[in-house]
Amino acid sequence: MPNSTKASKASTKKSRKSTRDNRSVWSPIYWFKKMAGLILRVLFRPLAFKVYVVLATVLAAYIVYLDATITSSFEGKKWQLPARVYARPLELFEGLAISANEFEQELKDLGYRQGSSTRAGSYYRQGNQVTLHSRGHTFWDGVEAPQQAQVVFNSHELTRLRELNNNALPLLRLEPMEIGAIYPNHREDRVLVNIQEVPPLLVAALLAVEDHRFYEHRGVSPSAIARAAVQNFKSGAVVQGGSTITQQLVKNYYLTRDRSLSRKITEALMSLLLEFHYEKEAILQAYLNEVYLGQAGDRGIHGFGLASQHYFNRPLSELSVDRLALLIAIVRGPTYYDPWRNSERAINRRNRVLDILVVRDLLSSQDAAWAKAQPLNLGKQSRSHYVFPAYIDLVKRQLREFYQNSDLTSNGLKIYTSFDPRIQRHAEQAIIAGLKSRDDKQLQAAMVVTEPGTGEVLAVVGGSKPRYSGFNRALDAKRSIGSVIKPMVYLAALSKPRQYTLATLVDDGPITIVTDGKEWSPRNYDRKDHGSVPLMVAMAKSYNQAVARVGDDVGVDAVAEIMEQLGLEREVNRVPSLFIGATQLTPFEVTGMYQSIAANGYRTPLKAIRAVLDSDNLPLKRFQYQLEQGVDADAVHLIQRAMVQVGRDGSARAARRILGNEFIFAGKTGTSNAQRDSWFAGFTGDVLAVVWVGHDDDSPTKYTGASGALPIWTQLIKSASRRPLSSLASDEIDYQWIDLVTGGRSEKSCYNAAELPFIKGSEPQGIISCSSL
């Protein structure tokens, strides 16, 4: 810029000098110089000159600014990509507990086409036999290639898994279902595609319809603008745009949506600059990912990759001609041609696109005729994001410990979780059905489901309407836990095998504990005293007076320590009323403690995330399987046995009638004061679940743990659990026959005798014969 100013000044001096030298009025040179002088004088009047300089500077600066804008944002990272959250991938192997129907549901959720299995993402089912062609996926431990396989089921499990040529196939991992994403504030969403991987017909069709001279123009097409202008003039309205693909990209990418002239000029300038800097392919690729193609709630659907998922629930590479044509049709106006709302308009526009393809020799007229005969073939619209808000909430919280919010909303991270859609569905149904059967519209519920061995969180339900986000009771409702605490009290006692065994008689008579001058006298739920009973019976029947006595003996500190060793991080009030659960915890915290009991005393932190990959599929973080011995495994084996008794002959025996005698589970009911809270926490061999039922305002309900939460728990276990509880006793455990009335060692043959585990050396001495009982 400074150079040009100097040059202008120099030329001004020169022109004045030359005016003096050539005075002949007849010389053309004279007139030329005179006119030039006049123009220059006008132009370079001191004021006008300044304005000119300022304008030129501003324009040049503007161009430099536009250029910088383009080069800085077009190269490198172009878009803020939300982190995507995936469910667990389904691992297929012989013996997997899943029915053919459940398996088919999984395939449908993944958008598999039914009818054949010739292409990736399709399957064919005949009775209990399914042939499928998986899509393959890049996982943190390697690439799972697409695979064709034959799967056979019986009523409850996968019995046979083979390649199509009948070769053995020990394991097949399906791709994981996407269950949500973490968006930046402006909520633009996209799935990036590479132009090499996009179906060539899509690109060809896009150019044919939107900009067929794309490879000829330099960003702006004067002939297209002229044609559009003529068309618009003829019809008296804006019916045709003269925008090239480049201009559309600039408009979408950099500019607002208004239609002013200045914006048009900026658009043209930027288009020229963009074409000056970059190859056609790069511009096209950016367009494919940038273009706005629809709206899902407050989430903008950008790019063909996501649009394919959004409209058809399957990847771009699997789209048929009619579907590709529909996407091209939508480019012109995602709202106007919205296939869900304006289906007829969308079909007409799609068919027009197909016609253009025939004219441009991109499609045979037969294929076009076939495609035109197709309906819109849209996927399910309801499959929108955040349908599992409570679980996604947990994922976000666990991520926040390691990532900034901006990492999550912009770097395209892939979050792999242990979320199990099958279990989640069963959990939601159990809660909805369980609450529906009560005539209490205010009744709320929450549930956390985990895998008992590994501590992986399988499902979370945050309230009575599981698909609505809002107060996540599973994580945030701090409620009195009631008798759900009793296993912890007895565990503290059983950790001292010289003093306490399952057979130890405990006194359930009235008791008053005095602390700091304050008296506390708990009463049993049935307002009765039950005399002396073996510890296991006191636990199974949930006697308050007995547990208070045992708790008082072992001390409130020992109980609090057990809770801590089981993984509880919150500090509890160390007062005697803790023994009957007068402390407030969230369902998630209760789950954490029960998890450690289910895992034989190994503390396994509850985790929802398995791994995080960056946008290039490189592992960023693995949340590895951790375990730590918290409480002595043998003491835990004893309390597990007592918790089994809860379901055999205790407060949860209603569940036994539904699950059957053979289906062994362990658990504990809980009811807080005035039935404000109803709990059941329990586990089988493959599912651990904690259910809470109550009112948000903490007002009393009509339900106890057994009548409120237990039926919901039982329903979940009935539909989702396939493996009864099993637990291997260590060498330090001996089983002995015990009389359940006196707690004495008896003979196997005696009535009321049960076989109970003891830590070696703690079993009662001397067998009592049946006769003396």
Place this chain on the structure above:
Amino acid sequence: MFYQLFRCYGFGGKKIALSILLTLGSLLLVSCGSAPRIDSSTEIEIDKPPVDRGLRLPPRATDKEGMRLEKSASAVDQLLVQANTAIAEKTLGKASALVERAIRVAPQDPRAYFSLAQIRYRQGQQGQAKSLAQRARALVGNDTALLASIVQFQKSIR
């Protein structure tokens, strides 16, 4: 008297009680017959489930699951073989991920926990290695060869 006897032994029919009586003779009568705990006129509540006489927490070996576990064994095998390859290639993160998959496929299979214990040891996580070996040992059942390897591993990392 017969009635008292079979109630005392929890048997379901007089025929069985009679046969027991004939086989074992009067000795049993002395030990059992005289003082039944429940009055013979009292009926057991039908609603109330019978006491679980022989209920133990079933270990894996006697569980129905025993069969299913064997079926998944080839899946676990494949993952453990792949994990061993990864260990040989010094990609312990990948090995660990593969073994964790094996644990998910068969959460009761001691081999997977033992393998993970060895990986954690190589990763320098002594505490995890110990806990995992302990867990593997708890699940090992009657596989003496595996038990011996685990015990030896436990000794070596002590």
